[in-house]
Amino acid sequence: MDVPAQSGQDNQAYHVPILPPRYVQHFLRFMEARGIGPQALLEGTGLTEEGLSQPHAGVNMNQLLALIGRAADLVEDETAAFEFGKELDLAAHGLVGAAMLWQNDYFRLVEMIVEYERVCLPIQDLVLTMHGADLHIQLNDLWDLGRIRPFMVRIYMGSIYELSRHVCREMTFEFDFRTRLSASDWQAVAPEAALSFNVGITRAVIRPTQSMVRDLRTDLPSFIARLHSRRQMEADEDMDNTRRQVREQIFRNPGSDCTLEKIADQLGMTPRSLRRHLRAEDCSFRELRNEIRRIYAERYISDTRLPLSLIAQKLGFSDQASFTRAYRAWTGRTPGETRRGEQ
Incomplete structure (x- = not known):
């Protein structure tokens, strides 16, 4: 592998681990989705999938240069690197x-x-x-x-x-x-x-x-909660297709506009057909919506200082009392008890 020259740099520095393996693992998954498998990317880099899974593993600069060099040679789309940066979360x-x-x-x-x-x-x-x-x-x-x-x-x-x-x-x-x-x-x-x-x-x-600045207190907490929630609700690869699609639609907007009728329309289905598909996959729209609302609720309460009334509004509840009842049913605690415990 033609690793770039290290002109003016201490060669030893290129052998010191500088990057957690999770970034490389994420990169391998990203590239695999674009048709380039891990073996093709790791060839000649000194990295292995097994080694990257070790708890104390690290990636040094020489390995990173070789890996990115392989990717640059194999991927034809210039936008791929920018898209990967967007996905780093x-x-x-x-x-x-x-x-x-x-x-x-x-x-x-x-x-x-x-x-x-x-x-x-x-x-x-x-x-x-x-x-x-x-x-x-x-x-x-x-x-x-x-x-x-x-x-x-x-x-x-x-x-x-x-x-x-x-x-x-x-x-x-x-x-x-x-x-x-x-x-x-x-x-x-x-x-x-x-x-x-x-x-x-x-x-x-x-x-x-x-x-x-005025928008920060509402937009940015939603952003952080959404990113944390995505990691928590990532679908299993074995999950049935309709269920996965519905969860993704609910995830994008768990608020008052999140109705079975609207999501069915977004998926190009009738509400009756969507119910039938979900029933065949042993779940219901209500169960999926509550699952994602609970995930969002936990993130909003733990990661932000948004008032509970505003959290209730963002999640599509008519008032704070309705949200509190739902949250207690999901977790056995009130939102206030959870927030005090976090603090």
Whole structure:
């Protein structure tokens, strides 16, 4: 495998584990869904699936360079790296969630995103500066990445995009290398941002709106709860298809609009047909909705300080008392008891 040269770097540093194996495991699953299996990616990297499953395993820079080099050779879609960055769910790992939830200072909030990226992905440095009302996140190289640098930059940008789009309304991403794709191709991948290539600098420019700070206390807690909930409710691979599709639809919107009739319409079915399919899979719409409402409720109560009345509203209950009765039936505790226990 042609690993990029380590010019100007201490060679020994490239053998020190810097990345938890979960990122590589996630990457292998992501690439497998795109038709490239783990064996093809791990060949010549010094990594094995068995080794990555060890509790104290770590991935060093040489191994990472070889792995990304294999991926860059095998994947034909330039957007794949950006899409993978979007799926990293860095905010769902817990550290950034609590810090972000109660930051009314926009610069400090984005600064926390940047700091978290530095800790989780110590491959490139991110420098945050303010220019008027705009925040600039510039990517600087920490390692000699050679030909895989564009691939790695796109991963970073996808991750920054996914985190930042929940706390701002206008973003621009600039790359200092070319692309073979059209503007519309990239717009499909990042519909809430403008992307420019071959501009001599690699950075993200984030522009807050006047309503951004006002929205933080409702939008961002929902974002964190949603990310945590997705991990908790991930479907088993053996789950029947209709059940999985219904759970995904409920997950996207567990509130008052979450009715059997609306979800049946979204799935191109009649309500009667949807009931029949779910009955054949030994479940009901009500059971699935309550399962996901319970997951959301636990995350909202544990991970946010949203008032219980607002949680009830977000989950589609007519009032807080109805929510409290449902939550007690699910867990044997009241929402207040759970929150006091968390504190």
